[in-house]
Amino acid sequence: MGKPTLLLVDDDALFLRTLGGALERKGYAVRTAETGEGALAAVTDAPAEVIFLDLMLGEQSSLPLIEPLLAACPGARLIMLTGYASVATTVAAMRLGATDYLAKPVGLGEVLQALGPGKPETGQDSPEPPPQPIPLARVEWEHIQRVLADHDGNISAAARALGVHRRSLQRKLAKRPPPPPPRD
Amino acid sequence: MGKPTLLLVDDDALFLRTLGGALERKGYAVRTAETGEGALAAVTDAPAEVIFLDLMLGEQSSLPLIEPLLAACPGARLIMLTGYASVATTVAAMRLGATDYLAKPVGLGEVLQALGPGKPETGQDSPEPPPQPIPLARVEWEHIQRVLADHDGNISAAARALGVHRRSLQRKLAKRPPPPPPRD
DNA sequence: GCTTAGCCGCGACAAAAGGTCGCAGCGGCT
DNA sequence: AGCCGCTGCGACCTTTTGTCGCGGCTAAGC
Numbered sequence: 001m002g003k004p005t006l007l008l009v010d011d012d013a014l015f016l017r018t019l020g021g022a023l024e025r026k027g028y029a030v031r032t033a034e035t036g037e038g039a040l041a042a043v044t045d046a047p048a049e050v051i052f053l054d055l056m057l058g059e060q061s062s063l064p065l066i067e068p069l070l071a072a073c074p075g076a077r078l079i080m081l082t083g084y085a086s087v088a089t090t091v092a093a094m095r096l097g098a099t100d101y102l103a104k105p106v107g108l109g110e111v112l113q114a115l116g117p118g119k120p121e122t123g124q125d126s127p128e129p130p131p132q133p134i135p136l137a138r139v140e141w142e143h144i145q146r147v148l149a150d151h152d153g154n155i156s157a158a159a160r161a162l163g164v165h166r167r168s169l170q171r172k173l174a175k176r177p178p179p180p181p182p183r184d
Numbered sequence: 185m186g187k188p189t190l191l192l193v194d195d196d197a198l199f200l201r202t203l204g205g206a207l208e209r210k211g212y213a214v215r216t217a218e219t220g221e222g223a224l225a226a227v228t229d230a231p232a233e234v235i236f237l238d239l240m241l242g243e244q245s246s247l248p249l250i251e252p253l254l255a256a257c258p259g260a261r262l263i264m265l266t267g268y269a270s271v272a273t274t275v276a277a278m279r280l281g282a283t284d285y286l287a288k289p290v291g292l293g294e295v296l297q298a299l300g301p302g303k304p305e306t307g308q309d310s311p312e313p314p315p316q317p318i319p320l321a322r323v324e325w326e327h328i329q330r331v332l333a334d335h336d337g338n339i340s341a342a343a344r345a346l347g348v349h350r351r352s353l354q355r356k357l358a359k360r361p362p363p364p365p366p367r368d
Numbered sequence: 369g370c371t372t373a374g375c376c377g378c379g380a381c382a383a384a385a386g387g388t389c390g391c392a393g394c395g396g397c398t
Numbered sequence: 399a400g401c402c403g404c405t406g407c408g409a410c411c412t413t414t415t416g417t418c419g420c421g422g423c424t425a426a427g428c
Contacts, residue, residue, distance in 0.1 A: 091285050136328070
């Protein structure tokens, strides 16, 4: 069994082509989908062994797709892939059955590593003790994401809970997320 | 029933007492441990239904504890709790069987929410009451204190680690601490 | 149907916080 | 002594926040 068949799901066509192309060049059989429906269709057509799923497909979350996708692909591994990786969304995704979670921008190396081994995962191969200090901005952002999720996306409510002005929260959210601590 | 037995594992004795006390007041049966060995001993003695595990026990990661702890407590829920939450460690912990992942500082409200299923008979609460989160300023302050302590008081080093200018850190420290988290 | 209320997004402008120099003082180290 | 690195702080200038205020939109409720 050389290369498992892959399914890439992302609303960014360019991303699909570049990553997909790179993986094909590595010898994988790659299919792609740009929408949730497309992904489900592809998977019922023929199951994939590894699925890459972008967290945000257009306007809405792809978390609800996780279960049906996995249901259609018994034994498959599902790797989330997102530019907005926070602890909160990671927990949500992994509870639903995701097996890994990568933050964009991802290098090809990380992708290959994620789909690489069948994951023996003894528990100490990547203990990753974080003497790694987390940047202040990152901590703030994570907390915001968490509270925002707790108030299911209601910015006004989250702002009140956080003790900041609604306008400020808006502005913080408008900016792109701070770089996550390097994953090495 | 309705009051699951808890096990708190953390190397910070103060934290153990405050959170443990609060949970006891809420009607839970709480046991605590400050070391990995202590936790395993407690759990073989009598299993817990919910385990709170700090990611860093002293110098080393507690990830290797997850599997043995869960093995000793069939069906238990294991909630990670850490001051250095990152997506990478979250993935690692959840792969090993953790059911949730909270970043310190956590409010009692958030802990109770994580406890979620199996809460102690409050009677009725269907519409998911929003938990009371910690003010943003407080989170920032706590994180600064933690990192500063990790660099044993060296402001310059802490500033570098946090990714802020030394002058800014100085100014933040000069101000009095933000309103303490509302303990109830 | 119309009113009320809540949320969202955004422009504008003043106030506050932060980034950036620079300098003097203080231990260690060699 | 001379060299570092850390600290505290003044004085800028730049960026971010706080605070109005608007129009639009959706979900009640009268």
